[in-house]
Amino acid sequence: xxxxxxxxxxNGHKVHIMLEECGLPYRVIPVDIGNxxxxxxxxxxxxxxxxxxxxxxxxxxxxxxxxxxxxxAILLYLAGKTGKFLATDTKGKYEVLQWLMFQVGGVxxxxxxxxxxxxYAPEKVPYAIERYSSEAQRLYRVMNKRLAGSTYFGGxxxxxxxxxxxxxxxxxxxxxxxxxxxxxxxxxxxxxxxRPAVQRGLEVxxxxxxxxxxERARENLFGESQYKRH
Numbered sequence: 001x002x003x004x005x006x007x008x009x010x011n012g013h014k015v016h017i018m019l020e021e022c023g024l025p026y027r028v029i030p031v032d033i034g035n036x037x038x039x040x041x042x043x044x045x046x047x048x049x050x051x052x053x054x055x056x057x058x059x060x061x062x063x064x065x066x067x068x069x070x071x072x073a074i075l076l077y078l079a080g081k082t083g084k085f086l087a088t089d090t091k092g093k094y095e096v097l098q099w100l101m102f103q104v105g106g107v108x109x110x111x112x113x114x115x116x117x118x119x120y121a122p123e124k125v126p127y128a129i130e131r132y133s134s135e136a137q138r139l140y141r142v143m144n145k146r147l148a149g150s151t152y153f154g155g156x157x158x159x160x161x162x163x164x165x166x167x168x169x170x171x172x173x174x175x176x177x178x179x180x181x182x183x184x185x186x187x188x189x190x191x192x193x194x195r196p197a198v199q200r201g202l203e204v205x206x207x208x209x210x211x212x213x214x215e216r217a218r219e220n221l222f223g224e225s226q227y228k229r230h
Contacts, residue, residue, distance in 0.1 A: 001007055001025045001026060001027055001058070002019065002026040002027070002031065002055055002056070002057045002058075002154060003026070003027050003029060003056040003057075004016070004019065004026050004027065004028050004053055004054075005029045005031050005043060005046060005047070005053060005054045005055070005056075006028055006029070006030070006031060006034075006050060006052050006053040006054075006205065007030060007032065007033050007037075007052045007053075007203070007205060007208075008202075008204065008205040008206050008208065009033070009052065009167075010052070010108070010167035010168045010170070010171075010207045011052060011053060011071040011108065011119050011167075012052050012053050012071075012204075012205070013167040013201055013202055013204070014053075014071045014074075014075060014163055014164050014167055015053045015055070015071055015075065015078075016028075016200075016202070016204040016205075017163045017166070017167070017197065017201030017202070018074075018075050018078050018079075018085070018160065018163050018201075019078065019201070020197040020198070020200045020201045021084070021085065021163070021195075021197040021198075021201075022078055022082045022084050024078070024081075024082065028204055028205060030044055030205055031052050031053075031206060032208070034210060038050040038051065038052065042088070045129060045220060046067050046069060046176060047069035048069070049070075050071075051069070052070055053069070053074065054067065054068065054069040054074075055074055055077075056161065057077075057081070057157070062181055071164070072100055072103070072104040072164065074100075074107075075100070075160040075163065075164060076100075076160065079160050082172070085158065085159045085160050085163070086159060086160055087154065087155070087157065087159070092154070092155060092157075095154050095155050096153075096154030096155070096159045096160060096161045097161075099146075099153040099154055099161035099165070100160055100161045100164050102142075102153075102161075102164045102165075103161065103164040103166035103168065104164070106139060107139055107143075107164075107168050108168055110132060110135045110136060110139060111136055111139070111168050111171075111175050112133040113132040113135075114135070114136045114174070114175045114176065115171065115174050116131055116132075116135065117129050117132055118132070118174060118175070119174055125171070133175070133176040134208065136175040136176060136177060137176070137177065138168050140172075140177055140182050140185060141182070143165070143182070143185050144182035144184045144185040145184075145186045147184040147185055147187070148184045151159050152188070153165060158192075162188075162192055163198075166189065166192045166193070166198070167202075169185075185211050193195050
């Protein structure tokens with residue numbers, strides 16, 4: 001059984017959704033990032049960058065256990081393990097991979113910064129708010145344009161690219177976005193959101209979710225703790 005060290009964040013939900021879609025048995029070990037669980041020695045041995053999620057698969061390649069961190073890498077590993085949600089032909093595979101990389105390199109980091117400066121930063125910095133809100137809008141336009149001519153991000157079939165992007169768009173209001181202004185993207189979003197496996201994935205650890213409003217949580221996520229514990 002796969003062990004998943006995680007928390008109910010967009011990057012955590014990517015992996016929860018993939019596991020549910022694949023039907024793989026798994027056990028979740030909560031890593032409370034507000035309370036500093038990401039800095040515990042055992043978790044750092046799995047994820048040296050102190051970010052969730054991480055997995056241990058005792059039945060990895062050649063029957064040997066494997067440990068992985070980085071949600072994009074985990075999605076690709078699970079796709080390879082199961083033969084699901086990633087095209088097997090070369091062209092189709094790279095169609096999916098380019099959009100997965102788009103999420104990993106663009107959607108996640110940029111929307112994360114929009115969240116930070118719009119919601120969590122201790123002081124309002126107009127330049128940063130404008131910068132990342134504008135970038136969020138640009139990314140939404142890119143995604144809407146793609147889905148105007150494609151059923152899913154990777155082409156005709158639902159894939160790991162859709163699973164990676166979807167959780168990051170659930171907080172569109174916090175990003176300064178009005179989703180209905182992107183009709184092709186909204187139609188896709190509503191379809192993905194209605195999938196039973198997606199709903200099950202979103203329920204993982206949802207009861208433990210809490211607003212990141214106290215000083216301890218802010219320090220663990222945004223303060224000096226990030227730099228002192230390595």
